[in-house]
Amino acid sequence: MSHNSFGHLFRVTSWGESHGPAIGGVVDGCPPGLSLSEADIQPFLDRRRPGQSKFVTQRQEADQVRILSGVFEGLTTGTPISFIIENTDQRSRDYGDIADTFRPGHADLAYHLKYGVRDYRGGGRSSARETAVRVAAGAIARKVLGGTVRLRGALVQMGPDAIDRGRFDWAQVDQNPFFCPDPVAAERWEALLAETRKSGSSLGALIEVVAEGVPVGLGAPLYGKLDAEIAAALMSINAVKAVEIGDGFASAALNGEENADEMRMGPDGEVEFLSNHAGGILGGIATGQPVVARFAVKPTSSILTPRRSVDRFGQEIEMRTKGRHDPCVGLRAVPVGEAMLACVLADQLLRHRAQNPDAPGRARLPRN
Numbered sequence: 001m002s003h004n005s006f007g008h009l010f011r012v013t014s015w016g017e018s019h020g021p022a023i024g025g026v027v028d029g030c031p032p033g034l035s036l037s038e039a040d041i042q043p044f045l046d047r048r049r050p051g052q053s054k055f056v057t058q059r060q061e062a063d064q065v066r067i068l069s070g071v072f073e074g075l076t077t078g079t080p081i082s083f084i085i086e087n088t089d090q091r092s093r094d095y096g097d098i099a100d101t102f103r104p105g106h107a108d109l110a111y112h113l114k115y116g117v118r119d120y121r122g123g124g125r126s127s128a129r130e131t132a133v134r135v136a137a138g139a140i141a142r143k144v145l146g147g148t149v150r151l152r153g154a155l156v157q158m159g160p161d162a163i164d165r166g167r168f169d170w171a172q173v174d175q176n177p178f179f180c181p182d183p184v185a186a187e188r189w190e191a192l193l194a195e196t197r198k199s200g201s202s203l204g205a206l207i208e209v210v211a212e213g214v215p216v217g218l219g220a221p222l223y224g225k226l227d228a229e230i231a232a233a234l235m236s237i238n239a240v241k242a243v244e245i246g247d248g249f250a251s252a253a254l255n256g257e258e259n260a261d262e263m264r265m266g267p268d269g270e271v272e273f274l275s276n277h278a279g280g281i282l283g284g285i286a287t288g289q290p291v292v293a294r295f296a297v298k299p300t301s302s303i304l305t306p307r308r309s310v311d312r313f314g315q316e317i318e319m320r321t322k323g324r325h326d327p328c329v330g331l332r333a334v335p336v337g338e339a340m341l342a343c344v345l346a347d348q349l350l351r352h353r354a355q356n357p358d359a360p361g362r363a364r365l366p367r368n
């Protein structure tokens with residue numbers, strides 16, 4: 001991960017600010033000959049787009065993507081794929097009040113201290129507007145991964161209210177505005193988030209992303225371990241404060257027997273795991289089990305409730321933040337998390353093929 005690019009062979013660069021004319025990205029290293037058009041990318045952007053329900057920011061952006069390079073007659077050419085998404089609904093006057101002040105919990109103070117000069121409109125470069133670029137890149141990464149890798153995400157906790165794991169149903173995720181896999185929790189969250197928004201406050205959340213059908217062997221120990229790169233990619237998303245793989249923090253409380261993912265031989269000569277505490281990764285390498293990662297986002301820092309802060313002249317102030325904000329950023333972070341996982345897996349797939357082109361990608365062992 002460097003400043004505005006990540007990945008090695010599948011390399012994503014993003015550019016743009018929230019209230020500038022446009023945002024966009026460049027994906028370099030995408031293999032040639034993959035069918036790709038805007039129609040492959042747009043559905044993913046549509047899931048992340050702001051303004052879609054009363055539970056997200058009311059900024060209205062179409063998030064229409066336009067490919068500028070790297071595709072000829074519907075196929076990727078192996079050259080940089082450049083794309084642009086125009087910003088059309090900036091309301092920069094909302095930010096006039098906070099040009100000289102720093103929202104507690106947002107990036108304002110840190111950008112000021114580091115750079116001295118910043119585009120404060122909409123948070124500038126620090127805004128999650130940029131996450132649209134990640135989602136577009138993720139759609140291209142999914143093309144590289146092909147149809148055998150199934151990648152999905154869900155919101156599993158809003159504020160203190162977690163889903164019931166027994167009711168986890170992927171089919172529910174697109175049936176409510178929360179990306180919630182538990183219909184009963186989704187009903188509770190409707191009231192919870194409406195009340196939170198009305199009171200001028202915000203909530204944090206926990207998001208789970210899962211990739212099934214990941215080829216065995218992805219991961220580049222020691223410093224390019226699959227879990228390490230997934231953690232870095234998810235941690236780079238705005239507002240993320242924690243990432244875990246498999247049982248994550250809960251594994252600290254398990255004993256060795258409970259944590260052991262025991263193995264048997266399946267009838268087709270493939271290793272079968274009896275559980276998946278490891279989240280599909282051992283030694284930094286994919287085992288073929290579902291890759292499971294979770295990440296926590298903090299509550300939105302732009303809130304209407306007055307908070308104490310300081311301004312750039314060193315005055316102590318009290319401020320409230322008006323404007324259009326997500327009362328819980330976790331909702332729209334779901335497609336962003338999926339996209340970051342897709343980009344890491346696509347990059348690891350290309351690196352794995354380069355180093356070990358004959359690896360079978362299966363957990364097969366010889367039997368006597």
Ligand SMILES: Cc1cc2nc3c(=O)[nH]c(=O)nc-3n(C[C@H](O)[C@H](O)[C@H](O)COP(=O)(O)O)c2cc1C
Nearest residue numbers: 106107126127128238239301302325326329332333
């Ligand atoms: C999808 C998404 C939407 C977000 N929407 C908002 C928002 O409307 N208002 C806000 O203050 N922060 C929002 N954030 C969080 C800020 O972008 C983030 O807190 C800020 O960049 C500071 O960086 P940090 O929280 O990573 O330290 C959002 C984050 C994500 C992932």
Ligand SMILES: C=C(O[C@@H]1CC(C(=O)O)=C[C@@H](OP(=O)(O)O)[C@H]1O)C(=O)O
Nearest residue numbers: 050057059122123127128129323324325
């Ligand atoms: C624009 C998007 O989300 C924005 C993310 C964001 C922030 O601080 O991160 C603050 C708000 O920006 P604005 O005040 O300009 O409306 C959100 O609307 C988007 O995701 O496309």
